[in-house]
Amino acid sequence: MSEANTSETAAVSIHHLSKSFDDVEVLRDVELEVKTGEVVTIIGSSGSGKSTLLRCINWLEKPDRGSIHIAGQRIGVHEDGRPMPVRELAKVRAQTGMVFQGFNLWPHLNVLHNVTEAPIHVQGKSKREAEELATALLEKVGMSQKHDSYPNTLSGGQKQRVAIARALAMQPEVMLFDEPTSALDPELVGEVLAVIKDLSAEGYTMVMVTHEMAFARAVSDQVVFLEKGLIIERADPETFFTTPKTDRVRKFLENHDTPSSA
Amino acid sequence: MSNWDILWDERAQFLSGFLSTLEIFGLSIVGAFVIGCGLLYLLEGSRKRLTMPLRIFIDAMRMLPFLILAYLLYYGLPSIGIRLDAWWSGVGALAVYHGCYFAEIFRGNRLTFPPGQIEAAQAHGFTKGKLFFRLLLPQIIMQTRPLLGNQLIYALKDTAFLVIITVSELTAAANSLSSTYFIPTEAFIVVIGFYWAISVAMEIIIKQCGRFSAKRGFDNV
Ligand SMILES: Nc1ncnc2c1ncn2[C@@H]1O[C@H](COP(=O)(O)OP(=O)(O)OP(=O)(O)O)[C@@H](O)[C@H]1O
Ligand SMILES: [Mg+2]
Numbered sequence: 001m002s003e004a005n006t007s008e009t010a011a012v013s014i015h016h017l018s019k020s021f022d023d024v025e026v027l028r029d030v031e032l033e034v035k036t037g038e039v040v041t042i043i044g045s046s047g048s049g050k051s052t053l054l055r056c057i058n059w060l061e062k063p064d065r066g067s068i069h070i071a072g073q074r075i076g077v078h079e080d081g082r083p084m085p086v087r088e089l090a091k092v093r094a095q096t097g098m099v100f101q102g103f104n105l106w107p108h109l110n111v112l113h114n115v116t117e118a119p120i121h122v123q124g125k126s127k128r129e130a131e132e133l134a135t136a137l138l139e140k141v142g143m144s145q146k147h148d149s150y151p152n153t154l155s156g157g158q159k160q161r162v163a164i165a166r167a168l169a170m171q172p173e174v175m176l177f178d179e180p181t182s183a184l185d186p187e188l189v190g191e192v193l194a195v196i197k198d199l200s201a202e203g204y205t206m207v208m209v210t211h212e213m214a215f216a217r218a219v220s221d222q223v224v225f226l227e228k229g230l231i232i233e234r235a236d237p238e239t240f241f242t243t244p245k246t247d248r249v250r251k252f253l254e255n256h257d258t259p260s261s262a
Numbered sequence: 263m264s265n266w267d268i269l270w271d272e273r274a275q276f277l278s279g280f281l282s283t284l285e286i287f288g289l290s291i292v293g294a295f296v297i298g299c300g301l302l303y304l305l306e307g308s309r310k311r312l313t314m315p316l317r318i319f320i321d322a323m324r325m326l327p328f329l330i331l332a333y334l335l336y337y338g339l340p341s342i343g344i345r346l347d348a349w350w351s352g353v354g355a356l357a358v359y360h361g362c363y364f365a366e367i368f369r370g371n372r373l374t375f376p377p378g379q380i381e382a383a384q385a386h387g388f389t390k391g392k393l394f395f396r397l398l399l400p401q402i403i404m405q406t407r408p409l410l411g412n413q414l415i416y417a418l419k420d421t422a423f424l425v426i427i428t429v430s431e432l433t434a435a436a437n438s439l440s441s442t443y444f445i446p447t448e449a450f451i452v453v454i455g456f457y458w459a460i461s462v463a464m465e466i467i468i469k470q471c472g473r474f475s476a477k478r479g480f481d482n483v
Contacts (some may be wrong), residue, residue: 058385086389096386104382108401108478118386121396152479163382170386 009072011036011174011205012057017066019052019229026052028229030066034174034222039206041216041237044226045252050209052224054178057207058096059089070095071173076249083109094122097167101179103159105151105166111138112147115166123170130169137165141195161195175199177208213256217241225249265445269452272439279435280456286353286431286462287421291414298364302402307370328420331355336427342414352424360417366418367409371402399464403477411468415461422457430457 007240012034019027026049031141034040042050049080055061057068059076068075075092084092089158105114115134119125125133138144141161151159160180167175177196193215200206200219210216217238223240225233233240233249244250269276301320305313321330336351346354375398383393403410422433432453440449475481 001402060381061383090384090387090389097386098382098385100378100382102378104376104378106379106382106397106401107480108397108404108475117396118388121392122387150478166386 009036010034010069011038011071012207013069014057017053017056017063017065017068019049019056019061019063026229027056027063029259030231031228032224032231034205034207036071036173036205037203038221039200039204039208039219039221042207042209042224042226043211043213044254045219048226049127050226051178054098054176054207054209057174057176058093058098060098082086086229088123093131094118094170095173097170097172097174098176099160099167099178099180100165101182103151103156103163103183105159105163107151108149110147111143111149111154111162113152114151118166119169133171134169137168138162140168140198141165142191155188156184157191160192164192164195164199174205177206177210179209181209181210181212182214197231211256213241213253223227224253234243265443265448268443268445269316269439269448274300275435275439276432276452279430279432279453282430282454283419283421283432286349286356286424286429287418290353290421291360291417293353294360294364294417295359297357299399300366301361301365302368302372302399305365305372306390306394306398306418320362320365323359324366326359328359329423329426331359332423332427348424348428350423352429354418354425356420359420360413362417363413364410365404367413368402371406372398375402382438392424401480404478404480407468407475407481411465412463414468418457418460418464 004047010033012032014030014032017027017030017032018025030053032040032053041252042053052061056063057075062076070092073092073095075084076089108116109117109154112134113129115137116127116130119130119133120127124128135144135147138147141164143158143161143165144257145157146154146162151162154162166182180196181192189212193212196206196208197215199221208216208220217240218237220237223235223237224231224245225240227248232245233246235245240249241253244253300318304316307313326450332355334351335346335355336348339346339351346454379397380393421431424431425434425437428434436449436453440446443449472481
């Protein structure tokens with residue numbers, strides 16, 4: 001897992017990343033480096049390109065220009081520009097664990113099998129090994145009572161915790177969270193944030209898009225502010241939330257009732 | 263001796279017709295199912311040069327009366343050098359014809375499949391084949407179960423057409439007994455009973471399968 005990685009290579013390194021959707025530039029020359037064990041939060045207004053940035057990291061969105069490396073390994077294309085064969089792409093993708101706003105659990109599989117599905121059928125782990133791992137991870141997210149339940153019987157918070165366990169089961173280099181609590185009823189947000197907070201304390205590498213400012217401030221090592229596809233500010237959370245450099249960020253924070261202190 | 267007694271004495275003929283119908287039906291729906299899944303998989307591809315002809319083929323099949331397809335396979339294929347006996351022509355025609363219907367049913371459901379689930383699979387390193395067989399197909403089958411059940415009934419009824427290309431199945435047995443002894447009403451009442459029995463049994467099985475999907479929230483039984 002990530003905390004064991006002591007090499008110098010960054011978990012994620014993004015250079016000159018650009019992406020357009022029909023002539024609209026959604027990401028513009030984005031540079032981002034996520035060190036192993038680091039938590040990076042991406043903040044920005046709606047439509048600023050946060051999801052697109054996150055989805056480029058595991059190639060769910062194909063960038064127009066630039067390069068992305070996961071633990072030193074290029075994703076999507078080879079260094080010489082050749083497109084990466086699907087099998088190879090799938091392997092690099094499996095180095096990232098993604099948690100979606102809408103959970104996206106597989107409804108025909110029970111909780112345990114949602115978590116063991118990819119380890120068994122993508123990574124080729126034995127059933128026993130995958131189930132041991134899944135059991136430990138479901139315990140970690142507080143879902144060990146629900147192995148046999150099907151997703152349709154779970155609350156949103158429970159679904160998201162299972163989705164987190166499912167992503168962790170790939171033992172990825174980096175976890176990607178796209179607004180993991182935005183689809184939840186307010187009273188369920190806390191249980192999911194608590195799980196993510198535990199992960200950060202354990203040293204997992206994470207890139208997270210969130211509108212939960214207090215949470216971002218508490219768990220991040222680095223906060224990045226996106227505006228129209230440009231990173232206009234990046235800083236440690238204290239600096240970012242107390243003394244932002246740009247008016248744009250100051251305005252944004254005023255509108256998002258920021259905590260006065262963490 | 264009443265007409266019914268005659269039929270009772272000839273029960274062996276009914277029974278062999280019944281078994282033959284069961285066999286034809288069983289084999290052809292398995293074939294149809296495999297063809298339906300195969301077509302669905304091929305339609306997943308993004309290459310228009312493959313998907314366009316397939317779509318046209320499926321639509322053409324669906325617009326064709328089944329009997330004409332059976333005629334074509336039995337009487338038409340020999341002219342291009344392929345000779346199938348009546349039995350295999352019948353099974354083949356049923357499998358292809360209903361396979362296209364299956365494909366269409368699957369395809370309709372595929373179009374409403376939540377894209378987020380597919381993205382989640384891709385993010386977890388699934389490639390096309392595994393994604394299809396492990397995640398897409400099982401859900402599509404569970405979701406289309408009632409429609410598939412209906413289609414199976416149509417397929418069962420279409421087996422009766424095969425009497426016309428000389429397959430000796432249930433309807434053929436009734437046909438031959440009714441003309442030998444001239445008792446059409448009783449003979450056909452007996453085969454109606456057999457067809458109903460198969461249909462009812464099938465309905466029950468399909469309904470039982472519904473519990474499996476209901477548990478996963480796919481539908482309510
Ligand atoms: N598949 C797509 N096709 C066309 N335009 C897209 C597509 N995906 C995103 N966009 C556009 O790109 C821009 C950035 O979208 P993105 O989803 O990255 O924003 P976001 O910062 O995540 O916003 P939100 O906070 O609302 O989730 C938006 O203007 C959006 O309409
Ligand atoms: Mg978004």
